[in-house]
Amino acid sequence: xxxxxxxxxxxxxxxxxxxxxxxxxxxxxxxxxxxxxxxxxxxxxxxxxxxxxxxxxxxxxxxxxxxxxxxxxxxxxxxxxxxxxxxxxxxxxxxxxxxxxxxxxxxxxxxxxxxxxxxxxxxxxxxxxxxxxxxxxxxxxxxxxxxxxxxxxxxxxxxxxxxxxxxxxxxxxxxxxxxxxxxxxxxxxxxxxxxxxxxxxxxxxxxxxxxxxxxxxxxxxxxxxxxxxxxxxxxxxxxxxxxxxxxxxxxxxxxxxxxxxxxxxxxxxxxxxxxxxxxxxxxxxxxxxxxxxxxxxxxxxxxxxxxxxxxxxxxxxxxxxxxxxxxxxxxxxxxxxxxxxxxxxxxxxxxxxxxxxxxxxxxxxxxxxxxxxxxxxxxxxxxxxxxxxxxxxxxxxxxxxxxxxxxxxxxxxxxxxxxxxxxxxxxxxxxxxxxxxxxxxxxxxxxxxxxxxxxxxxxxxxxxxxxxxxxxxxxxxxxxxxxxxxxxxxxxxxxxxxxxxxxxxxxxxxxxxxxxxxxxxxxxxxxxxxxxxxxxxxxxxxxxxxxxxxxxxxxxxxxxxxxxxxxxxxxxxxxxxxxxxxxxxxxxxxxxxxxxxxxxxxxxxxxxxxxxxxxxxxxxxxxxxxxxxxxxxxxxxxxxxxxxxxxxxxxxxxxxxxxxxxxxxxxxxxxxxxxxxxxxxxxxxxxxxxxxxxxxxxxxxxxxxxxxxxxxxxxxxxxxxxxxxxxxxxxxxxx
Amino acid sequence: xxxxxxxxxxxxxxxxxxxxxxxxxxxxxxxxxxxxxxxxxxxxxxxxxxxxxxxxxxxxxxxxxxxxxxxxxxxx
Numbered sequence: 001x002x003x004x005x006x007x008x009x010x011x012x013x014x015x016x017x018x019x020x021x022x023x024x025x026x027x028x029x030x031x032x033x034x035x036x037x038x039x040x041x042x043x044x045x046x047x048x049x050x051x052x053x054x055x056x057x058x059x060x061x062x063x064x065x066x067x068x069x070x071x072x073x074x075x076x077x078x079x080x081x082x083x084x085x086x087x088x089x090x091x092x093x094x095x096x097x098x099x100x101x102x103x104x105x106x107x108x109x110x111x112x113x114x115x116x117x118x119x120x121x122x123x124x125x126x127x128x129x130x131x132x133x134x135x136x137x138x139x140x141x142x143x144x145x146x147x148x149x150x151x152x153x154x155x156x157x158x159x160x161x162x163x164x165x166x167x168x169x170x171x172x173x174x175x176x177x178x179x180x181x182x183x184x185x186x187x188x189x190x191x192x193x194x195x196x197x198x199x200x201x202x203x204x205x206x207x208x209x210x211x212x213x214x215x216x217x218x219x220x221x222x223x224x225x226x227x228x229x230x231x232x233x234x235x236x237x238x239x240x241x242x243x244x245x246x247x248x249x250x251x252x253x254x255x256x257x258x259x260x261x262x263x264x265x266x267x268x269x270x271x272x273x274x275x276x277x278x279x280x281x282x283x284x285x286x287x288x289x290x291x292x293x294x295x296x297x298x299x300x301x302x303x304x305x306x307x308x309x310x311x312x313x314x315x316x317x318x319x320x321x322x323x324x325x326x327x328x329x330x331x332x333x334x335x336x337x338x339x340x341x342x343x344x345x346x347x348x349x350x351x352x353x354x355x356x357x358x359x360x361x362x363x364x365x366x367x368x369x370x371x372x373x374x375x376x377x378x379x380x381x382x383x384x385x386x387x388x389x390x391x392x393x394x395x396x397x398x399x400x401x402x403x404x405x406x407x408x409x410x411x412x413x414x415x416x417x418x419x420x421x422x423x424x425x426x427x428x429x430x431x432x433x434x435x436x437x438x439x440x441x442x443x444x445x446x447x448x449x450x451x452x453x454x455x456x457x458x459x460x461x462x463x464x465x466x467x468x469x470x471x472x473x474x475x476x477x478x479x480x481x482x483x484x485x486x487x488x489x490x491x492x493x494x495x496x497x498x499x500x501x502x503x504x505x506x507x508x509x510x511x512x513x514x515x516x517x518x519x520x521x522x523x524x525x526x527x528x529x530x531x532x533x534x535x536x537x538x539x540x541x542x543x544x545x546x547x548x549x550x551x552x553x554x555x556x557x558x559x560x561x562x563x564x565x566x567x568x569x570x571x572x573x574x575x576x577x578x579x580x581x582x583x584x585x586x587x588x589x590x591x592x593x594x595x596x597x598x599x600x601x602x603x604x605x606x607x608x609x610x611x612x613x614x615x616x617x618x619x620x621x622x623x624x625x626x627x628x629x630x631x632x633x634x635x636x637x638x639x640x641x642x643x644x645x646x647x648x649x650x651x652x653x654x655x656x657x658x659x660x661x662x663x664x665x666x667x668x669x670x671x672x673x674x675x676x677x678x679x680x681x682x683x684x685x686x687x688x689x690x691x692x693x694x695x696x697x698x699x700x701x702x703x704x705x706x707x708x709x710x711x712x713x714x715x716x717x718x719x720x721x722x723x724x725x726x727x728x729x730x731x732x733x734x735x
Numbered sequence: 736x737x738x739x740x741x742x743x744x745x746x747x748x749x750x751x752x753x754x755x756x757x758x759x760x761x762x763x764x765x766x767x768x769x770x771x772x773x774x775x776x777x778x779x780x781x782x783x784x785x786x787x788x789x790x791x792x793x794x795x796x797x798x799x800x801x802x803x804x805x806x807x808x809x810x811x
Contacts, residue, residue: 072766076759110792112767224757259757266772267792280793291778294795300782329766392797396783398798405786506760506802508767511788511795 013061015095016174019119020103021112022069022429023512025131027051029103029161030066031524038066040532042092042699043704049703052094057171057612065094069429071111074219074262075227079431085231087122098178099125101170106136106158107513108142109278110270117266120154120185122215127155131172134160140281145732147277153183160338162518188265192254192701196221196247203243207236219406222262227673290385290513297389308392310381310414318416319372319447324370333362336495346562346569351553359578363632364538366554367693369421371533374413374420376428379525383517388509395507398475401489402496404430404507407437411488414444415481418694421536422701425454432500438701439495440488441712442694443483448634451482452685455637455652459661462677476682477698483686487718533697537678540696548631552602561596564589590642597642602628616684616720617677619666626684633690638649676730680723737810739789739803742777748809758803768792769806773801 020026030038034053041050051066067083075081082091089096102119104112109130117127130136130143147154153360155602156174159166188196197217205211212232219228223245227526233240296302334692337354344350362543395405406428413419421441428434457473464472473644568585571578606624621643629636639658641650644664650657664672689695695708742749753775754761768791769775778788778795785800798806 067793071763072801073761074766076762108794111794114766114768230792259762260754260765263768264770267768268771290795294779294788298779298781298788304782388797392781392786392788395797395799396781396785503759505764507797507799508760508763508802509786509797511797513795701743 011061011187013063014099014174015063015097016099016101017065017067017097018101018103019067019073019083019115020069020129021071021105021115023510024069024103024105024112025067025521026069026103027034028161028521028524029101029129029131029167029170030064032161032167033062034064036527038522040536043086043091046079046082048079050094058175062171064099064175071115072181073115074223075231076223078231079275080442081227081231084216084219084228087119087124087213097124099127099174101127101129101174103129103131104131105132106137107132107141109141109143110267110274113270113273114263114266117188117269120214121218122187122306125180125182125623126490127157127170127173127177128152130158131157131161133158134163136418142279144277148273149364151273151277153186155180162520180356186269187271189261190254190256192251193221193256193261196251200243200247204233204240204654207239209233209235220244221251222258225261236507242268244536245432254261257397288513293514294389294511297386298392303389303393308388309600310386310390311409313378314374314409315412315416317377318370318413318420321403322373326366329362329366330370333358346551346565348373348558351558352549352568355553356546356549358540358548363545363693364534364541365519365534367417368530370417371420371423372415372530374424375526375529376522378409378424379522383515383521385512385514388511391509392511402431403437404428406430407433409506410437410446412442414441414446417446418442418691419447419533419643419697421703422694422697425701429506432496432502432505435702436492438698439707439714440492442689442691442711443488443491443687444717445484446691448632448691449480449685451634451637451652452475453682455658455661456678456682459658460673460675463564464616480672480682483683487722488686490717491714497714526551528662532700536686537693537696541693544631544692544696548602548613552597552600552603552628554601556596556599558596564592573609593642594644597624597639604614615727616680616723617674617731619672619683621664622672622677624687625683626681626690626707629690631686631690631692633685633688674709674731676734679730682729683726684719684723686719687715687722689715736807737805739775739798739808740787740800742808745777745779747777749810750777752783752807752809755805755807764798764802764806767796775806775808 018026018030030051030053035053038051038053041052042048043050048068053064055062055064065086067086070080070083073084073087075084085091085096087100096156100119100122102116104116116128128148130145132691145156145158155177157166157169157173159170161167177391193457198213200217200221201211201214204217209232216228216232219226220232220240221326222610228245229240230237249260249523251258287521299305337358340353340358341350344353351696380388382391382582390409391405393405394408398405398407407425409427410421410424413526415423418441421444422438425438425441428437455478457476461473461476466472467476488655512630563587568582568589571582571585573582598607605626606627607620609623610618610620613626615618618626621640625640628639637652637657640661641654644657661673662671666672689712695712698711699705699708738752739749742755751769751771752770753771754764759780766785773791777805778790780787781797786797787800787803788795789803
């Protein structure tokens with residue numbers, strides 16, 4: 001659906017808001033209605049995702065707004081206030097919704113209707129969608145829909161969104177409900193409450209405040225320290241606070257105790273509505289199948305074992321199984337590069353195409369296999385109900401480092417790659433926990449750091465044994481992995497005490513009954529994540545790659561290099577003498593390539609920062625290597641290869657590179673690489689934010705440049721200080 | 736004062752008297768259906784004894800021990 005269609009027929013366009021508890025299949029229904037056409041952005045000023053979809057039904061354009069899943073419509077923070085603002089038409093960038101679709105889980109109706117009862121108080125055209133209708137049926141729950149419709153006074157539709165059942169009925173109901181008159185909401189509270197609301201409205205007008213929706217006035221009275229106060233009142237904040245305190249005391253004297261009264265009355269009302277309407281199977285006090293599965297899955301030993309096996313599987317999938325797919329991506333990239341090289345002679349255009357554009361696209365797609373694998377696992381675990389149990393199992397452990405059980409999976413995934421790890425923080429509903437997890441995730445030692453560790457360890461760490469049995473090389477490797485993890489603990493602690501202060505978020509979590517995962521939901525979620533990564537983060541990652549190509553290419557004069565390349569490519573090797581000429585040319589080529597990178601902007605920067613990296617024990621060559629690795633740390637090996645004039649096609653196992661590094665010296669003849677230098681390089685790479693893609697994904701997930709910049713700054717500082725200490729202490733002890 | 740955290744035997748049931756406090760945790764607990772006079776049942780513990788799984792209003796909920804201690808109950 002194009003934008004031009006919707007703007008030209010704005011008058012007949014309908015705005016509909018969707019709201020409901022988490023895990024009710026809201027996004028599945030949203031996708032089913034809009035056919036996957038959605039624009040994702042942020043509400044201005046807050047970290048709340050705005051998902052807007054458009055579709056056409058019976059000649060009407062319908063704009064669907066997906067509000068974040070919530071258990072309640074009582075705004076306690078600015079983030080939660082957004083949903084109320086959208087529903088009441090107080091959000092500037094969105095027209096006031098003409099109808100609300102409230103989606104609930106039919107198999108858990110009682111608790112799901114809580115937010116519905118609050119939505120009713122808005123007095124807007126509302127449709128109640130009983131989703132997961134098939135599941136309720138298989139669980140033996142019967143609901144008399146006609147009776148429920150009569151009692152609630154709203155349109156009720158049943159759907160099984162993951163099977164596409166009842167989708168059209170929702171659209172029908174939307175068109176219908178806007179024509180009907182709204183049945184006024186039930187008066188749940190005692191009269192004393194409503195007269196206090198009226199008094200409050202009068203008080204606000206008297207004090208020169210803009211009159212707001214009565215729902216907001218109700219909320220002001222009901223939410224102690226709530227967000228509706230600040231959102232609607234600009235002038236008399238202190239006075240209002242005092243007034244509300246007094247009003248609540250008056251209400252308490254009448255037996256209307258806030259906040260307990262609201263939940264009590266609403267739940268009583270829900271019970272009344274469901275009485276005679278919903279019948280559950282009588283087995284509520286016996287163990288259900290789900291409970292029996294739970295007995296094993298959360299068992300002290302069996303449960304932990306199952307969890308460990310599953311996590312091992314997830315880790316294998318992203319660390320090992322995605323390997324062949326990544327090879328395919330790399331292979332494809334090589335074939336395309338080779339094709340381009342056969343068409344275009346060596347020159348700036350070829351370098352731009354091959355080393356800039358194609359490499360840039362490749363650097364984005366290369367992450368797809370890991371992202372798809374991890375999100376397939378996450379989607380399956382979430383949809384079958386295991387995810388909540390995983391958080392349940394790990395919570396105690398994770399609270400010791402100041403996070404919650406839900407942080408475990410994203411952090412573990414980050415050992416393979418921080419990009420899917422950062423994206424996986426979406427499973428954490430609490431904003432503070434999610435942000436802290438996201439910001440420490442890049443400290444986990446990802447697979448791209450391994451080549452650096454291996455190069456340094458095999459070249460400089462002797463293959464001896466500590467205490468005669470513990471291999472030194474393996475121990476050093478392990479300590480590099482442990483380093484990031486251990487540093488993450490104080491970093492998380494500091495973040496919680498500074499940027500993300502506040503009371504410990506509640507870990508009140510629903511443990512949904514187990515069910516078979518729906519292939520459609522799993523597919524949708526994987527597709528959604530992969531697309532989000534390619535479109536939103538991909539463009540940024542691509543741009544960074546091209547930018548770094550330009551920095552390492554210009555302004556050096558490559559004419560000589562291309563002459564040699566052309567000569568090499570046109571040569572036919574038939575005799576040993578030819579081979580010798582080719583080897584000579586190749587050596588000349590590598591020498592020249594090393595010189596050119598030194599002369600490039602990147603090289604000049606590397607030379608300029610030598611005084612900065614000298615305290616780490618590095619010379620300008622290592623400096624350039626580190627600098628060139630900021631977009632992607634794995635390129636350090638190729639960069640070192642180029643700088644040390646071995647060509648860019650070396651890997652960490654290349655004996656030539658190892659011997660060259662081992663023989664490298666300072667101008668005065670001292671060896672460049674000593675053991676403290678090798679350690680300072682490893683420590684730097686372990687802690688530094690040398691991954692443009694991760695930073696761009698953080699940018700995308702937080703919708704702000706502030707957090708990627710912050711992550712970059714804190715990790716680079718940390719890396720520098722730690723490498724400095726490593727080198728200085730190492731030299732003192734060793735020297 | 737007896738609280739939810741005092742339930743130790745799996746299958747133990749209790750009746751909720753009051754959720755103490757008016758902060759975010761207390762309100763979330765009430766919104767999730769832990770209201771006065773409601774029956775609640777202990778389903779199980781996580782391997783380290785915390786969090787704890789309960790059954791209320793026909794669904795399963797997990798609370799940390801510190802949160803459960805905010806909920807005053809009487810024997811039912």
